[in-house]
Amino acid sequence: MSGDALLSARGLSLSFGTIPALVDVDADLWPGEMLAVVGESGSGKTTLLNTLSGRIAPDNGVVWYRDPAGHLHDVHAMPSPMLRRLHRSDWGFVHQDPRESLRMAVSAGGNIGERLMAQGARHYGDIRAQALDWLAQVEIDADRVDDLPRTFSGGMLQRLQLARVLVTHPRLVFMDEPTGGLDVSVQARLLDLIRTLVSRFGVAAVLVTHDIAVARLLAQRIIVMQRGRVVETGLTDQVLDDPRHPYTQLLVSSVLQA
């Protein structure tokens, strides 16, 4: 593990049957930094995210996580109570489809409060106040606090999911195509919001996206993946302005200039 990285992966390999999803992948994430993982569909981006977050065990390789006290933990060797505790406090996971993580039969306030209550918050007034505060932070009207998520638009759902994850002030957030399936103006607003919140709370994030523009806007560093391999990695601007690998060149040149 290099330096004082928050999360560090070495030699990750995973295959689904004969399909290599990850081939000897290394990755590092430093505190407060956003790392984008880009690549075409099926290149192993989401598999990498799931492996980094301990949701899928790799065939080979190791993922290290440094806790606030500075101790290193092997994410895949961790006892499951500890991994679960991480997932509901220090870590967050933002799904492409907010319906996967939101409780659709529970009000917006309850959704935001769940992680607080899972951590032991037992004061209704405080939980309610935090829920209202977070609704404001993600630009949802306070009078929607008791509405069910199914009455929310797609963009609002995604912002609600963001609030639900960030309410416990995680140090590390995994995002799987957070802007997928949203129209362009909603996307822009959401990206702006993610950028603001991430910098305000100093959250480190791994962001999976197929959209180079999203990566350029949000991420300091970038990993380009093709068929389970990391083909290029470096500072976002450097990689995107001066792509070296033929695949990255193809990826960059295929984006329409607006």
Place this chain on the structure above:
Amino acid sequence: MNGYNFAYLDEQTKRMIRRALLKAVAIPGHQVPFGSREMPLPYGWGTGGIQVTASVLGAKDVLKVIDQGADDTTNAVSIRRFFARTAGVRTTTHTAEATVIQTRHRIPETPLRPDQIIVYQVPQPEPLWRLVPSRAETRRMHALADYGVMHVRLYEDVARFGQVAISYDYPVMVNERYLMAPSPIPAFDNPKMHMMAALQLFGAGREKRIYAVPPYTAVRSLDFEDHPFRPSRAPHSCGLCGASDAYLDEVVTDDRGSRLFVCSDTDYCEARRAGAAA
């Protein structure tokens, strides 16, 4: 009775249930699976409770069976008669005389003693069942004591109604470890479970689960600091014995809207009336 083993169940079945009971007592509030047998009464009528009772019953025990607090309702009468015939045990309606009490939906008003066992009939042993659709997942949540979602339900109630609106089967935390469904007893009875002197056994026949609360175990009803647990009862006195501290049933007495509030615990009510008459 000829043709039947003592207390209906065969000894191997009772042995299996007793093993489950021992494990349940050792881990207060933890649901232990057991091989529930088909009993001569329908699911939902107390097949779990009756199997637990059959397994703990001895020849010298005195059995009381109540259904919604009453000794004289169909369910209570049939189960009491069932054990009187198959085990030949003495039965009673007096809480203080009984050594084993099988109950549906109530805990007697008279405090129980250390030499008594109370057996609850449980329709749904999983407190998280309406919140989490997967049993594999609820088992994992119990294992990891991951109970935030139960508080989300309480939060929803307070947000919508201004208070927790669960009036029966109110979720409890046993021994500060396991979340437990207390069976559909009124929330009014929950405080009686806390540090109860008697052994509390729970049997769910259809769901094939047994769990237990040993004597003098902490049983805490879930709540919020600023919305503490409040047991609720009808704001009346019993129309027969005048009790103002007992749980009341509302009885419609005619078709012109007259109604009467009476103790749901018939034995308690009768004892109070007998005491007043004497």
